[in-house]
Amino acid sequence: MKNLLKRIDYALAGIYDASGLETVRKALCTELLGIDVLSFYTREPLEPDSERERLLEDALRRLAGGEPLQYVCGNTPFCGLSFRLDGRVLIPRPETGELVEWVLQNRQETGNLLDIGTGSGCIAVTLAHRLPGWSVEGWDISPDALRLAALNNELNGTDVTFRGVDILTNPQSDIKFDVIVSNPPYVTESEKLDMEKRVLDFEPDLALFVPDDNPLLFYRAISRFASANLTAGGSLFFEINPLFAHELVLMLESGGYHNIELRKDLYGKERMIKADT
Known part of the structure; x- marks a missing residue:
């Protein structure tokens, strides 16, 4: 040894x-x-x-x-479960685990939950594992990511339904959700200068970046969808870019959401937001 x-x-x-x-x-x-x-x-x-x-x-x-350790080993722990990983999806961060724990607070025994931009499925699978009475869906635009998410669903013994959906195309849903959660792309192109090389070289751009002139691109699309597809009193949860936290609050207020709450992550940055219909 x-x-x-x-x-x-x-x-x-x-x-x-x-x-x-x-x-x-x-x-x-x-x-x-x-x-x-x-x-x-x-x-x-x-x-x-x-x-x-x-x-x-x-x-x-x-x-x-320079390849990230999680890709080299092919898996990573997240919220007490193990997830297969490779360059098709982002590596789950501790901050995302904090978002999951927030979603889990004060949940009823049954409900419908949607994870938009599911990637590896870490959010959807963890929530399905912890909320066995709930029906959980995970959406992503990437077929490669969805295949890996389905594998993680199988390996963790959960029953998440995964769908290929582009949230920017104003999709329709026959289901009303009690909770919608998302960790969408939120890093602006100009922020690349401050990022680690191993992130830029190996993690998928599709899941990371938004244009400098439209940093709330995905938040606008998801909040519009959620306003039409959340149940009365339903909740929308986002992981966010701290640089645009207060812009996001104003956007949600103008969209008719209430009980809007920002939370800081373990590093003291405004990283999560919750809003109710």
Whole structure:
């Protein structure tokens, strides 16, 4: 085990800080190479294994090239569940988990819920898992993302219905939803200058960016849809760009929503908003 860890350290020197390197060590050993957690922490000796050797060499090459750890390992934990991941979808962030926990507060036993821009399905699948009496749908424009979301639905034993829908085309629905939640694209093109290279190089632009001159593009479309398709007293939840939080409040107020509430994430940024019909 010690030799294995030395190889990881040597290959990734200068790419990760000490904390990040320990995260990478554990993920590669336990998630990618299948070493149990106890053996990892006790540094038990390992027998040579050609398959592990191949997996490790490939992983170190990809990580050295800047590819995110979650894509290299092929999965990530989220809200107590495990999700398969690759470059077809965004990597779930802790802030999105905070949004999920907010949605879960004070929910009735049954209802209809829609996740718009579902990506990996992390929001929809987690909510379906935690709200077993609810009917949950996940929409996305990307067929590739929907295929991965369906796999995560199957692996986590949930019953989410996924549909290929472009929310910008003013879609219609026969269902009235009690909750609509979305983490839509909200990073403006000009913000690319401040972003990590591994995000720009590997995560899908389709799920990240909006034009500088129309930063609320998806929020306008989703709020219009929600105003017509939420039940009376239903709730709309968004993950948001903190730079446009107050513009979004004004937009929702002008759209007839009430009980509008902003919340900060664990980093102290205004990252979530809730509005009721």
